[in-house]
Amino acid sequence: xxxxxxxxxxxxxxxxxxxxxxxxxxxxxxxxxxxxxxxxxxxxxxxxxxxxxxxxxxxxxxxxxxxxxxxxxxxxxxxxxxxxxxxxxxxxxxxxxxxxxxxxxxxxxxxxxxxxxxxxxxxxxxxxxxxxxxxxxxxxxxxxxxxxxxxxxxxxxxxxxxxxxxxxxxxxxxxxxxxxxxxxxxxxxxxxxxxxxxxxxxxxxxxxxxxxxxxxxxxxxxxxxxxxxxxxxxxxxxxxxxxxxxxxxxxxxxxxxxxxxxxxxxxxxxxxxxxxxxxxxxxxxxxxxxxxxxxxxxxxxxxxxxxxxxxxxxxxxxxxxxxxxxxxxxxxxxxxxxxxxxxxxxxxxxxxxxxxxxxxxxxxxxxxxxxxxxxxxxxxxxxxxxxxxxxxxxxxxxxxxxxxxxxxxxxxxxxxxxxxxxxxxxxxxxxxxxxxxxxxxxxxxxxxxxxxxxxxxxxxxxxxxxxxxxxxxxxxxxxxxxxxxxxxxxxxxxxxxxxxxxxxxxxxxxxxxxxxxxxxxxxxxxxxxxxxxxxxxxxxxxxxxxxxxxxxxxxxxxxxxxxxxxxxxxxxxxxxxxxxxxxxxxx
RNA sequence: GCAGCCAUAGCUCAGCUGGAUAGAGCGCUUCCCUGCGAAGGAAGAGGUCGGACGUUCAAAUCGUCCUGGCUGCACCA
Numbered sequence: 047x048x049x050x051x052x053x054x055x056x057x058x059x060x061x062x063x064x065x066x067x068x069x070x071x072x073x074x075x076x077x078x079x080x081x082x083x084x085x086x087x088x089x090x091x092x093x094x095x096x097x098x099x100x101x102x103x104x105x106x107x108x109x110x111x112x113x114x115x116x117x118x119x120x121x122x123x124x125x126x127x128x129x130x131x132x133x134x135x136x137x138x139x140x141x142x143x144x145x146x147x148x149x150x151x152x153x154x155x156x157x158x159x160x161x162x163x164x165x166x167x168x169x170x171x172x173x174x175x176x177x178x179x180x181x182x183x184x185x186x187x188x189x190x191x192x193x194x195x196x197x198x199x200x201x202x203x204x205x206x207x208x209x210x211x212x213x214x215x216x217x218x219x220x221x222x223x224x225x226x227x228x229x230x231x232x233x234x235x236x237x238x239x240x241x242x243x244x245x246x247x248x249x250x251x252x253x254x255x256x257x258x259x260x261x262x263x264x265x266x267x268x269x270x271x272x273x274x275x276x277x278x279x280x281x282x283x284x285x286x287x288x289x290x291x292x293x294x295x296x297x298x299x300x301x302x303x304x305x306x307x308x309x310x311x312x313x314x315x316x317x318x319x320x321x322x323x324x325x326x327x328x329x330x331x332x333x334x335x336x337x338x339x340x341x342x343x344x345x346x347x348x349x350x351x352x353x354x355x356x357x358x359x360x361x362x363x364x365x366x367x368x369x370x371x372x373x374x375x376x377x378x379x380x381x382x383x384x385x386x387x388x389x390x391x392x393x394x395x396x397x398x399x400x401x402x403x404x405x406x407x408x409x410x411x412x413x414x415x416x417x418x419x420x421x422x423x424x425x426x427x428x429x430x431x432x433x434x435x436x437x438x439x440x441x442x443x444x445x446x447x448x449x450x451x452x453x454x455x456x457x458x459x460x461x462x463x464x465x466x467x468x469x470x471x472x473x474x475x476x477x478x479x480x481x482x483x484x485x486x487x488x489x490x491x492x493x494x495x496x497x498x499x500x501x502x503x504x505x506x507x508x509x510x511x512x513x514x515x516x517x518x519x520x521x522x523x524x525x526x527x528x529x530x531x532x533x534x535x536x537x538x539x540x541x542x543x544x545x546x547x548x549x550x551x552x553x554x555x556x557x558x559x560x561x562x563x564x565x566x567x568x569x570x571x572x573x574x575x576x577x578x579x580x581x582x583x584x585x586x587x588x589x590x591x592x593x594x595x596x597x598x599x600x601x602x603x604x605x606x607x608x609x610x611x612x613x614x615x616x617x618x619x620x621x622x623x624x625x626x627x628x629x630x631x632x633x
Numbered sequence: 634g635c636a637g638c639c640a641u642a643g644c645u646c647a648g649c650u651g652g653a654u655a656g657a658g659c660g661c662u663u664c665c666c667u668g669c670g671a672a673g674g675a676a677g678a679g680g681u682c683g684g685a686c687g688u689u690c691a692a693a694u695c696g697u698c699c700u701g702g703c704u705g706c707a708c709c710a
Contacts, residue, residue, distance in 0.1 A: 079653060089652060091690080101690090126653060172710070213709055263709095322710095348708055357636080362707040372710050402637060403705050427638075428704080435703095460672070480672085491658095492646060495638065497703070504645075508672050510658040511646085518672050526669045578647065581657080588673060597669050611669095633672070 047148070050141040050558040057117055058086055058131055065111035068093055084123065084130030085138070085555060091127060101127035135551040136544045139610060142554040146613040153617065154561040156199040162391035164200045165383055166192060169314055170397065172209035173301035174218040176256035177308055177446045178436060179500055180398070180429040185314050186489045186626065187426055188396050190573035192315065193624040198568040203387060207320045207379065208305070210298050212371065216280035218255050219293055221262035223279075230278040233289040242296055252301040253445060260438035267439075280369050284326070308446060312482075313626045318386070322375045325382055329374035332381070332415070333364040341414050351411045361407040376408050377415070384419050392420055394571075399425040399495070424571055426494035432501060444500060453481040456506045457514075461633070476630045483513025483627045490625050491577040511581045513627050516618065519584035519591075520629045523615040526596050530608050543602035549593040550610065553586040557617050564624070573625065580621045587614055 048056070055072040062070045070088065078087040090108065094101035105124035112122045112129070118141065121132035146153050168188030171181050188204070195202050209215070223229075228237050245254075266272050282290045309316060333349050336342035342351045347366030353359060363373045383393060395405060405423040412421065430436065436443045457477040461468065468476075488505055489498065508514035545551070560579065567575040596607045619629050 073650095076652095079655095083653080087653085091652065095690080128653060170710085175710095209710060217709095346707080350707070358706095359635095360707060365708040367708080369708090371708065398704095399638065400704055401710085404710090425638085430703090464670090464672080496646075497639075499645080501645085504659080507659075512658085512672085514672055515658095518670085522670060522673085529669065574647090578657090585657090591669070592674055595669070632670090 047145075049561045050138070050145050050554075051562055053141065054086060054118060054133070054558075058088070058119065061113055061117065061119075062088055062108055062129070064113065065108050066093070068097075078128070078130055081552060083125060083128075084121070085133045085551075086131040088129045088131075089127060090129065094127070105129045133551065133555070135546055135548065138551050138558075139545040139554040142558050143610055143613050146557070146617055147609075150616075151620065153620065154564040155197050156565070162200050163387060163389060164195055164202050165205060165387060165390050165393040166195070166202055166396065167205045167207055167320075167383075167394065168396040169206035169309065169316065170208065171206070171305055172214060173252065173298045173305075174210075174215050174255040174259060175301075176253040176443060177305070178429075179444045179446060179449055180436065182312075182446050182449070182485070183426065183429050183489050183494075183498060184396060184398070185309070185312050186486050187494055187573060189312060189314050189626045190486075190490055190576065190624055191394075191396070191424075191571060193626070194564060194568045194573060194576065197564060197624065200392075203317050203390075204315050205318045205320060205383070206309075206314075206316045208302075208322065209372075210301075210321045211283065211294075211323045211326055212375075213276070213280060214259060215294065215298075216276050216283060217262040217266070218259040219283070219290065219297065220276045220279040221258050221265065222297070223293065224275065230275065230282050230290075233293075235289045235292055238289050238293045238296075241293070250300045252304045253447070255297055255301060256438065256443075260441065263438060277367050277369070281367065284369055311450070320379060320382070325375045325378035326370045328378035328381070329370050329376075330364065332377045333370075333374055336363065336411075336415065341411075351407075351414065353407055353410055356410055358403075358407045358410055361411055363411070373404075373408060373411075377412065380408075380412055380417060380419075380421070384417070390419070392422060394422045394424050396424045396426065398428050400428065401425075427497045429498045429500055432499060449502075449505070450481065450485065452502060453484055453506060454478065457481040457484070457508075460508065465632075476633055479628055479630045480508070480514050480517065480633060483517050483622070484508060485513075486626050487513030487516065487577055487580075490573045491581070493572065493574045513622075513625075514633070516580045516584040516622055517627070517629050517633060519587040520615050520618045520622070521631070521633050522591055523587060523611050523618075524629075524631060526611055527608065527615070529597060530604075543600070543606050545606065545610070547594045549586075549589050550607070553583075553590045553614060554610075556583050556586045557614060560617055560621065563621075567624075576621055576624050580618060580625065583614075583618050583621065587618065590614070 055075040058075045059070045059072040074092070075086050075088055078084050088108070090101040090104040093099070094104050097104070105127050108129045109122045109124040114120070114122065118133050118137040119131050120134040123130050166188065169185050171177055192202050192204050223233055223241065226241055228241065266276065279290065283294060333342065336351065337344070337349055342349050342363060345360065348362055349364035351361040351363060353361050361373065362371065363377065365371055384390070397405065402423065402425050409421050409423070428435070431442060431444065454477050457480040458473055461473050461477055484505065491511060492498065563575055563579040567573060594607065596604060596611060599607060622629060
């Protein structure tokens with residue numbers, strides 16, 4: 047069906063076209079800079095140029111000839127080269143209420159259910175490492191992209207990919223074992239059992255393994271000769287040595303368990319979890335095959351693909367010690383995905399921009415392999431700290447768990463300061479919702495091609511353009527509805543009364559923009575557009591709350607406005623849900 | 634050196650398929666709770682849209698060049 051926004055812009059475009067007999071597109075109908083000018087505007091520049099006329103005169107002619115009869119337009123004025131159109135308040139609000147009530151959860155979804163399968167790879171968190179706020183941005187972005195794309199009618203397969211093998215794992219396990227004088231060759235299954243028993247339950251986490259990895263990196267940078275030891279550990283691992291395999295599997299499980307919990311916390315749905323260990327052998331075969339076919343060659347003992355002619359440099363696909371690396375596995379992963387989801391229409395890779403060049407190399411190499419399925423790289427900028435980038439070497443990594451706990455603690459304090467009578471459980475639950483809103487909105491409101499500089503103090507603010515601000519606006523509307531139903535208990539209906547308040551019309555117009563915003567967010571893969579719409583809507587709701595009495599108005603007006611309040615609350619709640627934010631009953 | 638991204642108010646950012654006086658939030662200065670919840674609202678100060686040139690009736694927006702910052706560019710992922 048045609049939404050209110052579409053109706054208005056198409057209708058105005060058609061009626062403007064009728065005045066002069068010249069075609070005007072609905073996309074040429076825009077919003078004026080100031081609502082006092084009108085609700086829609088048409089600039090006459092193009093027509094003026096084509097007809098060799100003065101745009102100011104043209105605007106006056108259009109305004110005079112415009113037929114309002116039968117439209118929602120109540121006023122047409124020419125202001126300079128623009129024709130401004132004002133919507134009738136009552137008609138505008140009714141149309142929006144009808145849309146939302148009729149479409150419900152489908153409001154803003156695509157009319158055409160495309161049914162295309164979209165693969166989205168995100169949450170590439172490695173095992174044997176801590177999960178930090180850099181990963182957090184990736185997961186939060188991924189979740190909102192999944193929500194938005196699904197709403198627009200795609201069948202989204204959410205996939206995660208985890209580096210559970212490779213150099214970083216070898217370094218970590220090497221450090222773990224060598225601290226007990228266990229070497230690549232001397233280690234036994236029994237020794238591994240003994241080693242694992244020495245590690246306390248509290249240390250059986252990715253975070254602990256991350257610290258071990260950092261220690262290993264430090265040791266290696268101080269003593270180059272240790273590199274050979276790590277290399278032999280990696281070779282043992284790739285050869286499935288029983289002792290190393292046991293140590294690997296056991297420690298890997300700690301990481302996987304931890305991830306499962308965190309993904310659950312963040313509402314990160316994962317339909318298919320890929321592990322590098324599933325694909326690296328296939329990757330090695332692909333590398334050999336590429337060498338045989340002459341696509342790859344040997345350079346300095348390693349296997350490379352020469353992409354110089356595409357200005358993509360040399361692409362390393364197998365290390366000189368024969369072991370695999372990131373690229374080896376990614377080649378195989380692309381093939382595996384295509385096997386498992388043969389009819390996919392798009393394959394998105396949500397990875398930070400530092401890897402943009404690498405993905406260019408990867409995709410080009412896949413093409414040379416004869417891989418002809420579509421591939422898309424979706425970049426986003428990194429998360430950094432005020433005093434520079436996070437790195438295990440500097441030891442300044444802000445983990446997700448620490449950050450989350452800090453925000454939850456702060457949310458609890460805020461709740462207790464205004465609801466001393468709440469049960470402990472209620473405080474816990476609401477603090478969770480508010481903290482997640484703060485974290486997610488904070489990361490989503492700014493465009494993903496902007497570096498996110500993490501600032502705890504700023505992240506702990508719940509004032510202004512924040513998730514809790516948006517929740518609060520929805521909660522206040524909920525509070526009105528709750529009070530109303532205690533009195534009447536009736537189902538809300540549109541009555542014959544007339545909406546007449548300018549502030550409520552402005553809220554209606556913001557709500558009418560929702561479908562367009564979701565569409566654009568899906569097209570451009572920009573969840574920030576949804577976040578900014580939510581904030582704009584919350585602001586309009588707060589203005590409505592300030593200016594328009596609901597419970598205190600006349601009986602018929604009250605019923606009608608309650609209806610509108612329900613619609614506004616539902617739409618904002620839905621927008622927030624795309625960001626992974628839920629709205630508590632009270633806060 | 635080559636490539637990518639970024640540059641808008643003190644700070645963090647919207648706006649960018651060209652159009653009407655450049656918008657928010659934070660911070661700052663004043664106000665507003667016996668009022669549908671003050672996690673709110675009102676008012677104010679604060680800007681050569683990094684610089685130059687170009688395209689155009691019209692440039693924060695497009696193009697070229699420059700400057701500054703960040704990030705990549707073979708055995709990390």
